[in-house]
Amino acid sequence: QPCLAGTSMNQYGHNFTKTIQRIDAAHHMHPFTDHKSLNAEGSRVIVSAEGCWLTDSDGNRILDGMAGLWCMQVGYGRQSITDAVAKQLAELPYYNTFFKTTHVPAARLAEKLAEVTPAHMNRAFFVNSGSEANDTVFRMVRYYWDLMGKPDKKIIIGRNNAYHGSTVAGTSLGGMGAMHKQGDLPVPGVHHIMQPYWFGEGGDLSPAEFGIKAARALDEAIEQLGEDRIAAFIAEPIQGAGGVIIPPETYWPEIKKVLAKRDILLVVDEVICGFGRLGTWFGSDYYDLKPDLMPIAKGLSSGYLPIGGVMVSDRVADVVIGKGGEFYHGFTYSGHPAACAAALENIRILQEEAIVDKVRDETAPYLQEGWLSLADHPLVGEARMVGMVGALELVPEKGNRARKFPSVGEVGTLTRDMSFRNGLVMRAVRDSLILSPPLVISKSEIDELVARARKTLDDSHAELSKRGLLA
Ligand code: PXG
Numbered sequence: 001q002p003c004l005a006g007t008s009m010n011q012y013g014h015n016f017t018k019t020i021q022r023i024d025a026a027h028h029m030h031p032f033t034d035h036k037s038l039n040a041e042g043s044r045v046i047v048s049a050e051g052c053w054l055t056d057s058d059g060n061r062i063l064d065g066m067a068g069l070w071c072m073q074v075g076y077g078r079q080s081i082t083d084a085v086a087k088q089l090a091e092l093p094y095y096n097t098f099f100k101t102t103h104v105p106a107a108r109l110a111e112k113l114a115e116v117t118p119a120h121m122n123r124a125f126f127v128n129s130g131s132e133a134n135d136t137v138f139r140m141v142r143y144y145w146d147l148m149g150k151p152d153k154k155i156i157i158g159r160n161n162a163y164h165g166s167t168v169a170g171t172s173l174g175g176m177g178a179m180h181k182q183g184d185l186p187v188p189g190v191h192h193i194m195q196p197y198w199f200g201e202g203g204d205l206s207p208a209e210f211g212i213k214a215a216r217a218l219d220e221a222i223e224q225l226g227e228d229r230i231a232a233f234i235a236e237p238i239q240g241a242g243g244v245i246i247p248p249e250t251y252w253p254e255i256k257k258v259l260a261k262r263d264i265l266l267v268v269d270e271v272i273c274g275f276g277r278l279g280t281w282f283g284s285d286y287y288d289l290k291p292d293l294m295p296i297a298k299g300l301s302s303g304y305l306p307i308g309g310v311m312v313s314d315r316v317a318d319v320v321i322g323k324g325g326e327f328y329h330g331f332t333y334s335g336h337p338a339a340c341a342a343a344l345e346n347i348r349i350l351q352e353e354a355i356v357d358k359v360r361d362e363t364a365p366y367l368q369e370g371w372l373s374l375a376d377h378p379l380v381g382e383a384r385m386v387g388m389v390g391a392l393e394l395v396p397e398k399g400n401r402a403r404k405f406p407s408v409g410e411v412g413t414l415t416r417d418m419s420f421r422n423g424l425v426m427r428a429v430r431d432s433l434i435l436s437p438p439l440v441i442s443k444s445e446i447d448e449l450v451a452r453a454r455k456t457l458d459d460s461h462a463e464l465s466k467r468g469l470l471a
Helices: 013-027 034-043 079-089 103-114 130-147 169-174 177-181 208-226 253-260 314-320 337-352 355-376 410-421 443-466
Strands: 046-050 053-057 059-062 122-129 155-159 190-193 230-235 266-267 294-295 309-314 378-388 389-394 426-427 432-435
Touching: 013 034, 046 169, 046 208, 046 253, 059 355, 059 443, 079 337, 103 122, 103 337, 122 130, 122 314, 130 230, 130 266, 130 294, 130 314, 155 208, 190 208, 208 230, 208 253, 230 253, 337 355, 355 378, 355 389, 355 443, 389 410, 389 443, 410 426, 410 432, 410 443, 432 443
Parallel strands: 155 190, 155 230, 230 266, 266 294
Antiparallel strands: 046 053, 053 059, 122 309, 294 309, 378 389, 389 432, 426 432
């Protein structure tokens, strides 16, 4: 058994864990999982959580440095969200919003979202996930250009190594090569340009020069494909699942310059950056972007119930609603009452406890200080962080960005597992470690987090030098 800080047996125990692992292995197909290696080890069974802490069925307490899957903004165990959901389920557990009907939580949530999102975004189209939000984007931008009398504008430009979900449209818009290979994606009408990943792809350029180069790639693609064929550019403010790719400072200003002279919609995927992650309500606030469409999910409900949406700017809404007839799109659970109630209470907490301001002014600077201090570790090639989302690039030879570990991902996975054993959830992307903790993490928990991260680096360093993987 792994030895974790704060270990104590709980009511579940070893036999219980084994039983759940057995039935899970027999019947449960997990997302993004190699089942052979999972079942060789057995799943970790998470049974409860409070604040920033998970508890597994063996009684281990683990600090959740990933906020679930980048979504648990307000922390686990919020009784008021549970109560709001219970009340809504008792009052009206379900009704649709299709045929000239609405209900109170959907209407109120749409109004609330118009308040907290950028001023020119005043309408919400509800879905159940970030992937569905991007499927909605895919259809809505094409519908928009049809209504504008420009049906040839169909192509959406995305970026390599972007993540926009795992449905057909989400996978296509995203730039994950391994995902594209499964099922012959992307669908036609999607084009990918380079990502602003200086550490990995910057070569001899300075970050500032590289940021310009990566942004100019958008202009070059537009020239090459023809502006009259391009519907939209989609991007995350900071790429999350791609490895917390924080663009150089020059990148977004240059992208804005490129788009200013073009008639192309800007879609800013806020599924990770939205709801306070960067110390602003949205990544669009942080980078001063004016999106035409904004997919949201995750932090919208802090993951308490599944809900997503597309925030629609006045520019697009005026056409889709003003000129259009029926948009043949929607889901049974679009604006599900209980999910809306959870989201409303989640946003109330974010506002009432001034969580986003606190992140910006107090806890994110404190976390950054600790996280960036890890850059002195021999295994770390770069430490980066904005707000409360960051990465550590692990390298075999400090000071040499070009040198990689022989088999990409092996070291990332090893350190990720090491981190779990040290009682801290981090996520591995290639050979980097990713952090995105709940926004309510306290300063003493941050101290704990940074200490566990450093111990993980030390332990990993020892193991890697034993295996002869270091320079
Ligand atoms: N856009 C972005 C920017 C995302 O990060 C989605 C869309 C899709 O959301 P749904 O709700 O359909 O999952 C995401 C989701 C990971 C990981 O391993 C990241 C996501 C989802 C699952 C795993 O980092 N991001």
